[in-house]
Structures are given as C-alpha cells and as structure tokens.
Amino acid sequence: QKEVEQNSGPLSVPEGAIASLNCTYSDRGSQSFFWYRQYSGKSPELIMFIYSNGDKEDGRFTAQLNKASQYVSLLIRDSQPSDSATYLCAVRGGGTYKYIFGTGTRLKVLA
Amino acid sequence: GAVVSQHPSWVICKSGTSVKIECRSLDFQATTMFWYRQFPKQSLMLMATSNEGSKATYEQGVEKDKFLINHASLTLSTLTVTSAHPEDSSFYICSASQRGSDTQYFGPGTRLTVL
Numbered sequence: 001q002k003e004v005e006q007n008s009g010p011l012s013v014p015e016g017a018i019a020s021l022n023c024t025y026s027d028r029g030s031q032s033f034f035w036y037r038q039y040s041g042k043s044p045e046l047i048m049f050i051y052s053n054g055d056k057e058d059g060r061f062t063a064q065l066n067k068a069s070q071y072v073s074l075l076i077r078d079s080q081p082s083d084s085a086t087y088l089c090a091v092r093g094g095g096t097y098k099y100i101f102g103t104g105t106r107l108k109v110l111a
Numbered sequence: 112g113a114v115v116s117q118h119p120s121w122v123i124c125k126s127g128t129s130v131k132i133e134c135r136s137l138d139f140q141a142t143t144m145f146w147y148r149q150f151p152k153q154s155l156m157l158m159a160t161s162n163e164g165s166k167a168t169y170e171q172g173v174e175k176d177k178f179l180i181n182h183a184s185l186t187l188s189t190l191t192v193t194s195a196h197p198e199d200s201s202f203y204i205c206s207a208s209q210r211g212s213d214t215q216y217f218g219p220g221t222r223l224t225v226l
Contacts, residue, residue: 032213043204043220044155088154092213097143099215103154 006102023089117218134205140185141207
C-alpha cells in the first residue's frame with residue numbers, strides 16, 4: 001500500500017519563526033510532490049510543487065525534496081498567524097495522475 | 112488563473128433524494144477532474160477520476176451507481192449523489208488539471224448534509 005505520512009501536530013511556532021513541515025512517502029516511483037494549505041472548513045489551496053531533488057523557493061516558502069530518503073519538506077519563513085492551517089502533502093506516483101494525500105499537519109502560529 | 116468553481120457551496124436534503132454537484136474550470140480546459148470526499152478531521156479521500164468524454168474511474172469501495180459522475184465537456188464535471196443517506200453527509204471537493212500538467216486545482220467544496 002502506497003502511503004504518505006505526516007505528523008498530525010499541532011506544530012506551534014511563534015510569529016516570525018521558521019515552521020518546518022515534513023512528509024515521507026513509501027513509493028520510490030513517485031514523480032511529483034505538492035504542498036497544499038487547508039484552512040478549517042475550506043478546500044485545499046496549492047502552495048507549491050517540486051519535481052527534482054533539492055530546494056525550490058517561492059516567497060516565504062521553500063520546498064525540499066530528497067528522493068533517496070523519500071521525504072519532502074516545507075519551510076515557512078517569517079511565519080504569520082494567517083499561516084495557521086493544516087498543511088497537506090500530496091504525492092503523485094509514476095504512471096498515474098492520482099495523488100496520495102497525507103493526513104496533514106496542523107500548524108499554529110502564535111502571535 | 113486556474114480557477115475552479117463548485118455549485119452549490121452547501122446543500123441540505125432529505126434522505127432518499129438525489130443531489131447534483133457541479134464542478135467547473137473557469138479559465139482553463141480541464142482534461143481530468145477528480146472528486147474527493149472529506150470527513151471532519153480526516154484527509155481527502157479520492158472517490159473517482161474522470162476524463163472528458165470518458166467514463167469515470169472509481170476508487171475501490173466507492174459505489175459507481177450511487178455516485179454518478181459525468182464529465183461531458185472540458186470545463187464541467189458533475190457528481191450526483193443518488194438516494195442520499197445521512198452517512199453520505201460530507202464535504203465534497205472537486206479538482207481539475209489540464210492536459211500535460213499534473214497539478215490539481217481545487218474547487219471550494221460542497222458541504223452536503225442529509226437529514
């Protein structure tokens with residue numbers, strides 16, 4: 001069974017700090033990796049995606065991928081209370097357009 | 112860009128009735144649309160994948176005769192929950208991706224309550 005695992009949290013960080021969210025996956029053939037943010041009662045919103053090993057930066061967000069270790073992470077710099085949400089990691093395996101979602105990590109940024 | 116809408120945003124119905132939910136891609140052609148269901152405090156569960164002009168592919172355990180999916184055009188997919196029961200109450204979310212891309216853009220979701 002292909003799995004994507006995340007720590008459910010909550011992960012609490014003070015305002016202005018760096019929040020680090022981690023995700024591991026079981027399928028070595030996975031091709032694409034996505035981070036979504038989901039506020040309570042709302043649908044997921046795409047933050048960023050990453051395909052290749054290494055870092056990818058977009059504003060305050062940095063995604064990191066390590067295929068050898070089968071993990072992907074999301075760093076949020078200068079965390080704001082508005083970043084408080086559940087962050088979902090999604091992985092697309094090879095040969096399919098379907099995602100496998102992790103259960104999400106709840107982030108709380110304390111003012 | 113990449114805006115997906117859903118209608119209605121919420122619906123309350125009586126047990127035994129059918130409910131149709133629409134999912135539209137507003138500014139791109141969605142060759143593939145996905146339907147998810149999310150129960151409180153749980154992650155998204157994929158129900159089915161639909162490609163324009165083809166029959167939907169349902170995930171294991173999802174009844175295709177109960178959850179009817181139609182993807183008649185490149186901008187519209189519909190999910191009909193037939194003979195709804197209280198256990199079908201959930202948050203239904205669609206997503207769409209365009210040809211050549213594996214990025215899914217999500218609609219705002221439809222909250223279904225079956226009394």
